Amino acid sequence: LEIYTDLTADMQPSIGPSMSRHRRTALSFRDTALPPIFTIAIQTLQQLSTGAINVPDKNDERRLSKQVLNLSCNCLSFDFMGTIPDDTSDEQGTVMVPHSWNMLRDDGIPKLFFDMFSRSCTYQWTECA
Numbered sequence: 001l002e003i004y005t006d007l008t009a010d011m012q013p014s015i016g017p018s019m020s021r022h023r024r025t026a027l028s029f030r031d032t033a034l035p036p037i038f039t040i041a042i043q044t045l046q047q048l049s050t051g052a053i054n055v056p057d058k059n060d061e062r063r064l065s066k067q068v069l070n071l072s073c074n075c076l077s078f079d080f081m082g083t084i085p086d087d088t089s090d091e092q093g094t095v096m097v098p099h100s101w102n103m104l105r106d107d108g109i110p111k112l113f114f115d116m117f118s119r120s121c122t123y124q125w126t127e128c129a
Contacts (some may be wrong), residue, residue: 001044001067004037008074030078030098038075039103042112044068049115062125069116 011034013026045068047053048061055061076095097104120126 001041001064001071004040005067005071005074008034008037008071008078011078012074013079026079030080034075034078035101035103038072038101041068041071041075042103042109045072045112045116046108049112049119058123062123065116065120065125072113 011026011029013023044053044064048065048068053064055064076097080096080098103109
């Protein structure tokens, strides 16, 4: 999960001298690798939520929860439109994902995130909430 989290952060398009070359790579990553990575993140969240992944130590469970939530956030905040926001713009609260992301059509996905939020509040894991 750590590798996926770092990869999704590194592949985010950014402004710079090699922007056009990196953008082509980022778009290819978006189309081929990002959907399966996000699916893994959702499956891991579901397993954590249902108890299918049993982590005896609460600190390890907190770290795993934080890691998979960071991965989910990186996937959902990926620059799908290719706008490459800069540091001067305000953060957007809008999530734009491709229409082909069928995994988001599952009605249980929002509930899953709210369940994880509730769990984070219950255990006072402020960095996960």
